[in-house]
Amino acid sequence: MKSASIGAASAMLLVGTSTAVSATIADYPVLAGQALRYALAAAILLVVVRHQRLPRVRLTARDLALLAALSATGLAGFNLFLVAATRHAGPAMIGTVVGAVPLVLALLGPLMERRRPAPHTVGAALVVALGAAVAAGLGSGSLQGLLLSLGALVCEVAFSLLAIPLLPKIGPLRVAAYPAALSVPLLLAASLALEGTDALRLPAPGEAAAFIYLGAIVTAAAFFLWYDALRRLGADRAGLFAGLVPVGALLTTVALGLGEAGPADVIGALLVTAGVVSGLRQPGRDRDRRGTHRPPEALAEPAADGSPRSPQNA
Template sequence: MSSSTVPAAGAAAAMLLVGTSTAVSATIADYPVLGGQALRYALAAAILLAVVRHSRLPRARLTPRDLLLLLALAATGLAGFNIFLVEATRHASPAMIGTVVGAIPIVLALVGPLTERRRPAGRTVGAAAVVTLGAGVAAGLGGGSPHGVLLSLGALCGEVAFSLLALPLLPKLGPMRVAAYPAALAVPMLLAASLALDGTSSLRLPTPTEAAAFGYLGVLVTATAFFLWYDALRRLGAARAGLFAGLVPVGALVTTLVLGLGEVGPADAAGAVIVAAGVLIGMRQPGTTGTAGQEILPAQRSGTEEREVHREEH
């Protein structure tokens, strides 16, 4: 089994789980959106923090830089993403928003290596372009105003920040803490935004059906998917892990089929095939060659960084 097989499977599972949220979110359409997101993140944070507390993880002291990165991650990748997304739905069609946000594979393929002072790999960029095309085909181009497009771009930036701001934190804190801390920090941010936009009505208790939906979103789509994604990001790197973001519309497609919520058209099927092809192309890329001529995978590099941090702490 290749060293990239397990994190690749985790990244795929994470993005497919995120894709299922489309159908589940339909059951909470009448609940104030940002208040609901605060409930979702609160549940996920409680679960993740409990796991962190009961796990025998190495101690990690947060520096001011770590705190700033965590706050920025919570503000942009979680709270900011949701606020931009909610506002974008008022000015653009879901298809347009999905197409813009679906460009994340190509953005991570280009920007991810630059943050590590490396040149983007041509094959990964090409694969990301294929994945982005597939996501766009599956979503359809849709329509919307220029304001809606700008808000969609804001959501895309939040989605990119969700991964890139986590990269410098992962070697020291690990995927569990990086998933837990921003989720907890995002709760008061979303509550404040919800009160500002929706008033006190955003604080109402959910119905049993809504509570079940928030439970699914909090446990699987947030706590589980966040951990799987950050573990894959740490081991694969932003460019290769980003390819799997194109599976989000595929997850929505599968959920639609399983729950019988709609029909699948030729564009949906074609988009899913294109996304799968792009992921396969990107994951077949050889690793970086080291000085001794041996292949150095992102997982091996991150492991070395973790050992260096561990030595520094002790």
């Protein structure tokens, strides 16, 4: 439980650092850059999968459909909506809308597992979402910008929910690797259509360094940590940590000297922290007392070879 919480927190803090790092590649075509990022991440993850010598898994048509949907929404779709939203709304509005991810996961995650959302977790998710909104600044924008931001929110939620049925069977490494690989041709096609053939250029040395960080750390490492935590904590409790993304962005921005922390930033960070701590403590004790819900890690504890263990072997 503790290691899963640390992994989830680390993953979301790392994702938050991408805001400051992405500022160094602002002149590089966005969609082509994302294709480079995911291509590098997929290569790293697939090498790790091969090195781990995980047991072969036969993917069904349903598995392939889920992987394709995950890559099309949670990766490629999210970036497309995000790019389009920036043309009609400010970063504050987009950050505020996408900051509702913990609340949505707290509601939908348990429903997917055929159980009621825990009231304390939902309440904690509201606090986390409020903190993310305060940190984002509660900005303004057009109706079109709001709708596009909601599209990004849906894709971000799909990034977690579509992975849940896959994790017990193929494990977090493969769930992180396969959609990353599948998203590359989608993003390249979108880049050619929206950014033109000039978008496919070699990055400058500084840009290359940024892409290496984004691909290896923010994508490969953070995706694995997130999916591992999602498998062990469940969507509702792991989703609380999504509120740490603006905190990671704030810390990186200050550390790199790109900005200063204002009152709203500090208050938002404190609200997020309070919501995460509250959500992780009380629901676990309630479930244990009722005996109505076994934690996900009890059903899918990894075997010695790193592969997920079935309930019969747990």
